[in-house]
Amino acid sequence: MPDTNNHIPQEAFDWYDEYAHGGMDRRTFMAKLGGLVALGYSMTVLTSALLPNYALAEQVSFNDSDILASYEKFSSPDGHGEGQGYLVKPTTEKASYPVVLVIHENRGLNPYVKDVARRLAKAGFVAFAPDALYPLGGYPGNDDEGRALQRTLDRSKIQHDFVAAANYLKSHPLSNGKLGAVGFCFGGYMVNYLAAVDSKLLSAGVPFYGTPAAKTLRANIKAPLMIQLGELDARVNKSWPEYEQDLKAAGVEYQMHMYKNAKHGFHNDSTGRFDKESAELAWQRTLSFFNEKLS
Structure with missing residues (x-):
């Protein structure tokens, strides 16, 4: 047995x-x-x-006294017209904060990604996690349904929605004007896309196991990137050698961390793919990177 x-x-x-x-x-x-x-x-x-078992993923309670969470809408005229996301800010009184866009996987804004936003706010950032499924009523509470719903949406409109969300957050009254983005899987791709589609949009990007933007866009990248990859993630990792060549050609400041024996999704603590040691190291590196680049 x-x-x-x-x-x-x-x-x-x-x-x-x-x-x-x-x-x-x-x-x-x-x-x-x-x-x-x-x-x-x-x-x-x-x-x-x-x-996933999302009861396992809550590291920061929505009732934590150090943060305040709300749902906020934003205009997306080139996307689905209007978007909505989960905004989490520290309760300390400061005039401005570094801001970070948090981008979910290919299934909508599930509890794990909302918790990531709370973790960032707990660490001193204003975090905003949009839900690509908002035009269809939002994350349905089930990953299978969420994946099926996201596949029905026009990919280009989703991308426009995340550009609009990034601009909303960057211009937020609490923003210090420097925008970071972190994303997972599809969200990792979106971080790469945001860095490439508008060279002035991001001040730093951390894609976790995300594929690169279209090759024709990569020369536009100016923001420093921290690439987080799992050693056993063959599907995503096969795109890295060419992407690295293009980052070098564009003179992009980047670093890549490959986590030994880690699977695709190793940061997601709601599933058996979670690798605690790798996830904690990757997250500390992420926070240090954002503190350095967004302050």
């Missing part, structure tokens, strides 16, 4: 990554997991490791 708690095969995580990014339907994904069950693995253990 396999040790199902500690030795879930990497292929199961690869299947989940393919399923989560549209390369495999749910029926096929579950059938493949069923094959592991036939080998002695528990379906309960497999699904609990692969699918």
